[in-house]
Amino acid sequence: MVKQLTPDICVIGGGAAGLTVAAGAAAFGVPVVLVEKGPMGGDCLNHGCVPSKALIAASRHAHSIRVAAEFGIAAAGPVIDQERLTARIQSVIVGIAPHDSVERFTSLGVEVIKDEACFVDNRTIAAGDRLIRARRFVIATGSSPAIPPIPGLAETPFLTNETLFSLKRLPRHLVVIGGGPVGLEMAGAHRRLGVEVTVVDKTEALSGQDPELAAIVLDGLRAEGVHLHERTAIHAVERTERGIRLRCENGNGPFGIEGSDLLVAAGRAPVHASLGLDAAGIRHDPKRIEVGPNLRTSNRRVYAIGDAAGGLFTHQASYHARLVLQQILFRLPAREKPSIVPRVIFTEPELAQVGLTEERAREAAPGATILRLDYSANDRSRTDGLGRGLIKVVVGRRGRVLGAAIAGSGAGEMINLWAFAVANRLTLKHFQTYVAPYPTLSEIGKQAAISYYSPMARNRLLRTVLRFLRHFG
Numbered sequence: 001m002v003k004q005l006t007p008d009i010c011v012i013g014g015g016a017a018g019l020t021v022a023a024g025a026a027a028f029g030v031p032v033v034l035v036e037k038g039p040m041g042g043d044c045l046n047h048g049c050v051p052s053k054a055l056i057a058a059s060r061h062a063h064s065i066r067v068a069a070e071f072g073i074a075a076a077g078p079v080i081d082q083e084r085l086t087a088r089i090q091s092v093i094v095g096i097a098p099h100d101s102v103e104r105f106t107s108l109g110v111e112v113i114k115d116e117a118c119f120v121d122n123r124t125i126a127a128g129d130r131l132i133r134a135r136r137f138v139i140a141t142g143s144s145p146a147i148p149p150i151p152g153l154a155e156t157p158f159l160t161n162e163t164l165f166s167l168k169r170l171p172r173h174l175v176v177i178g179g180g181p182v183g184l185e186m187a188g189a190h191r192r193l194g195v196e197v198t199v200v201d202k203t204e205a206l207s208g209q210d211p212e213l214a215a216i217v218l219d220g221l222r223a224e225g226v227h228l229h230e231r232t233a234i235h236a237v238e239r240t241e242r243g244i245r246l247r248c249e250n251g252n253g254p255f256g257i258e259g260s261d262l263l264v265a266a267g268r269a270p271v272h273a274s275l276g277l278d279a280a281g282i283r284h285d286p287k288r289i290e291v292g293p294n295l296r297t298s299n300r301r302v303y304a305i306g307d308a309a310g311g312l313f314t315h316q317a318s319y320h321a322r323l324v325l326q327q328i329l330f331r332l333p334a335r336e337k338p339s340i341v342p343r344v345i346f347t348e349p350e351l352a353q354v355g356l357t358e359e360r361a362r363e364a365a366p367g368a369t370i371l372r373l374d375y376s377a378n379d380r381s382r383t384d385g386l387g388r389g390l391i392k393v394v395v396g397r398r399g400r401v402l403g404a405a406i407a408g409s410g411a412g413e414m415i416n417l418w419a420f421a422v423a424n425r426l427t428l429k430h431f432q433t434y435v436a437p438y439p440t441l442s443e444i445g446k447q448a449a450i451s452y453y454s455p456m457a458r459n460r461l462l463r464t465v466l467r468f469l470r471h472f473g
Contacts, residue, residue: 007031010134015042017306018140020321035117041100051165059192119280143268143307158262175259179205183265198227213407340423344412352415355403355422380439399427
């Protein structure tokens, strides 16, 4: 027998975005139904951010052992126990999972339905033996790995982020299709674990990022032994006795790449094909569900957030959730501001950006000043032997911070301060008045802020001298 539910809010998807909406609404006593057919916690917990950063942490320890001699410490090369490494990654997931579990959300007052959701009309979804007719719907179904249409790929065993972290052995030679954030993060981590790694990208690796800072990241990966083939077409993939083979071609002509394992990291695709969006009158395409600045779809009862609406990061999904809660619970207008969302790529060195890039500033903020400071000017960078790094700050009229970008160790942590500045429309005068502890990497930002006012101070002194000469000359 079909059971009908009439909650205030129905959330479709139990990842970061959906769970934030469900928990926030439940905290105010609002009736909420959450529909999730897969594991609670979504891609981030089970296949993405959490396991990937656990793997990166392990690779950082391996690298520290490998370079210990540079710090006067004798150490043998690291021995990688893949079974224990995999077990640790899974233990990290298990440790976080209770926070995202069905039991926790049920205790919060959320009714959780473990089934697939599908719209049957513009205000009703079916999930198993239930029909849910809610006042508002929030689609937070996330994304999955995009699989490029390469001949032979479907017939060849390959890994994605959904299967990579369950490997019980280290690859001998990992070939990665895709030079974006996921591909390069995993390439760098596996290389530090002693795996031979080759990355192939049809365009430029880290395309869309600040070119100067991207070059620092790519040079760092190459220096550690990652092979990068950019602007390279893959004509075919095939299985071999020893693993896989790619038939490629670039400006130098055709060539082949052989490896033991293949990782496909060629972007993400939203998961919405089975939602019956047409029945609900929701406009969409294969890349995203169409939403306005307030994240509302063409169906006024339905919002789409996170990866489903074209988002890229877990923290962006949580930000979307807050904007939707503001509208549904408090009837307050809200508009997404993409410029305040920081973007971090957890390679080594890391790449972090927020707000306007240097290139974008030339179009959107003519006359903006670009401040630059190299890591070599920072004492902590020298004590820790961090190598190359650069911070760039985009400054508008009256010293307002319009954006910042950092390539180097710790960039993901340091971008926090600049994200706060961009979101709150701060000027560099605010950076003059705070004291940065010494020696820390964060001093780089302080030094960059001070450098902005140095020319002004010199100009003021010059004007004072000229007035003095005119008066007494």
